Amino acid sequence: MSVTLRTWLLLVVILCLFIAIAVYKDAAPAAPAPPSAPPSSGQKNVQDPAYTFGIIYPMAHSFYEVITQYAEKTAAANSVQLLVKAPEEINIEQQIQMMETMIKMRVDGIAIDPIDPDALIPAINKAADAGIPVVCFETDAPASRRSAYIGPDHYKSGAYMGEIVNKLMKGKGMVLVESGMADVSSQKNRLTGMLDYLSRHTEIQVLEVGYNEGSSDKALKDMERMIDDHPHFDTLITLDILSSTASILLWKAKGLKRNVVSIGMMPNVKEALINGQMTSVISQDEQVWGDDIIGQLLHTVRGESAPSHINTGVREVTKDSLE
CATH class of the missing domain: 3.40.50.2300 (Response regulator)
Known part of the structure; x- marks a missing residue:
């Protein structure tokens, strides 16, 4: 056998070995993936809010915008989602309906400035029966089962x-x-x-x-x-x-x-x-009401002790005091 023929046969044998190795690797079973952690039942993701609170105003007005701004800052710092609602104009029926909607949504707490405290008593008590604490601010509903009142005398x-x-x-x-x-x-x-x-x-x-x-x-x-x-x-x-x-x-x-x-x-x-x-x-130091609303609801839902009345007091403001 000539040298050239032996060389070609050796090359053919080597090529067949490479093909056999490649086919074996493709056919071999893949290594099993590490087991994934079982899904946690009832646990919230890190992104989910810890609580959802509702605030219901008597009407849409710039007076309440400052309260909302402070409430949103305090809520964000405590992983609280806020739902803010208000009738366009003073409307007792709409305010009651907003309470009913939040109760159905199973929010964790509600703060309300009731237009007519007596008319809101059934809705406030219904929320309390559902385990949803209600805080009144600016106007109190003392005959209801609200958990606290925020505002002046x-x-x-x-x-x-x-x-x-x-x-x-x-x-x-x-x-x-x-x-x-x-x-x-x-x-x-x-x-x-x-x-x-x-x-x-x-x-x-x-x-x-x-x-x-x-x-x-x-x-x-x-x-x-x-x-x-x-x-x-x-x-x-x-x-x-x-x-x-x-x-x-x-x-x-x-x-x-x-x-x-x-x-x-x-x-x-x-x-x-x-x-x-x-x-x-x-x-009436309205700007602190937002902080007080979120703080009071957080204390209540966490089962912590909290006052039943936060008296925000009043003070005079004049042009000179502003300057």
Whole structure:
């Protein structure tokens, strides 16, 4: 056999060996994958919120936006998902329906500023029966099974407002008053506290009290009419956020130079103070309500002790104090 033929045969043998090895590797069973961890039943992913809380306002208004901003920050820091709802305008039936929806969703806690505390009692108690704690803020529903109330004593807030008016007017003069809903306990108590203070400690005459009943348009019309009927008044007092906002529009339109004493800090109120369209504002430290709402609900759902009333108090804000 020639050398050339032997060389070719050797090459053929080597090639066959390589083919055999490759076929064996492809046919060999793959090494088993390491066992995966069994799925955990009932455990939440890291991304899932620890709790879901609902906040229900009496209406959509800039006054409540600041509360929401603070609530969202505190919620995010505590792995809480927030559901924020409010009727476009004051509407008791819609607020009750929002409560019912959150109960069906099985949220972990609800905070509500009830338009009519008595009308909301069945819904609040239904949530409590379902194991969902309810916190009231700004307006209380003490006859319900709510777990806590966040906000001031409204009678004392009204008396404090009377004290501010007395200081401003030096105990004499004439005032016009625009309030909110005549039958809502928080607004009724605020008005009573102010009127009691003025009658007991001053010679200030209350010319007229109007009620906007939850309507911004009615608040504006009430104040326009009262000003026309009593042109010699010295001070306008507004006791709810709708009246306060309407008074700013009225003062801008009429260019009036009378005193305005209002309640409730909002961005437009702050601007009105700086521009001289308001004289004094009674703040309820609304900006901390968001923190208190989330904190109170967290304490409750965790089974921790918590106060049944967080009194946020009131303080006067003026242009000078802002500066």
